[in-house]
Amino acid sequence: MRVLKFMHHPLGYHFAPAQDQIEIDLTYLCNLRCNNCNRSSAQAPESLHLELEQLRQFVVDSIEQGRKWKRIRLLGGEPTLHPQFEEVFGILDPLRSLYPDMKIEVVSNGYGEKVRRKLQALPKNIWVENSSKQGNIQPHFGPFNLAPQDTWWHRWVDYRHGCSIPQECGMGLTPTGYYPCAVAGGIDRVTRQGNGRERLPAKDDNMRDLMNRACRLCGRFRDGYFVPYNLRPPLDEQLTSQSWQKIYLNWSELKNKNLATKE
Template sequence: MKTLTPNIYKLEIDITFKCTLKCFNCNRGLSIVDGREEENMSLTQFSKFIAQSIENQHLWKQIRIMGGEPTIHPHFDEIVERLYLYKTKFNRNLDLIVSTNGKSKHTKQKIEYIKNRFPDILIENTAKENKYIDNFTLFHVAPKDLDMYDNHTYAGCWATMKNGLGLNFSGFYPCSVGGSIARLFNYDIGIKNINEININNLVRMYEQLCSLCGMYHNIKVDPDRIESVISPSWEKLIELLKKDKLVINRF
């Protein structure tokens, strides 16, 4: 199977893993494990990210601000302002996107704030009404738990090619979904500096991350059973989290 190459010029940043919906089969794992305040990206981390981007002359083509629900991050306004300043001063061709569920009154106010102050930032509003999403993948069904993936070499999927890399409080990953898996399973494998981003360093994460990711097999939910379906590897994680608080090093 051909190994798929990550797009290193697109980036999805999970600035928080807190959310106002917790949709079933959420690909950030939020339907089974709540996000925590300490998993928010700090303003210091954003300054570090921007400084590394400038220092290494890494010209991102697209940055998507995500979560969780990004608008509930306590420093959401400052994060948007800092990224916009980076765009205007150092990377004018950068496409900036905010991805939101558009659900709460607070979130709707933040959307209007962006539209009024930064009209060239694209708003991706999924406008979710509830946590039942009938086209989601069975995210918590790990390929490694399925017979069809015995002795399989994991090669990445469409997400890392189309959406690019992921960044969260613990570093860079081949995709943002992989970053959420790393935080849950306590895999301290995130890249901490942009100058270490290369195809080899990213692809070597595939075995650990893709083997647990339901987006890899892309099996869709049953419309008659939309609640989260969980395979043994994820069930073990839930039991572990009941006993221990997992923490990995920060970016």
């Protein structure tokens, strides 16, 4: 009810991105191919990495805007597979010096020897969230690829409300720019819209225009709030609605065309 179009004006938007947290997708490369991956690292695999220059600019912009980040999460894809992964922490150091309480966290699948070695070599002041995945089936994942826009009852919702993810985890910085959440950046990569903001958005920019484009495709919009794992029905298969079938088909056709041009 709260996200219906006619409810917006009296009550305002339901969710807003946290302004003191950010999720940075270092790469879309991953050594797993999980069903329902919300970065499409399995459905549309690509070695697309965040440029270190983007990270340097993020630090400069953060200082200029006086952003006191409470938490910076580094993820992806599998973040440890970024080709310059070790250099990332030195680039973030100026922020750490300004705000010693800032938490830097690496979110990893913990899968395979190479990934585990990289995690072990991390500086001691870096937090690690290791999901210790063992394979491609993640029964607690939600159906990311069931696009709300493919169901008639979403016809009357205002997608600019977003969901609780930006509110709980902050905005996203990805190889294609800034978004209200990192999931929206992953959607923009495969839809090739190129909509991300190029520089760190001002604090009053909640990027509602980008939510409007991404949330209509994102299965997470259906829940709104986080649903505890024990209350979800287990999901053992990849579920893909019509819009996403078309998006992945276009994505792979374009990729093959680009490959053919290069040869």
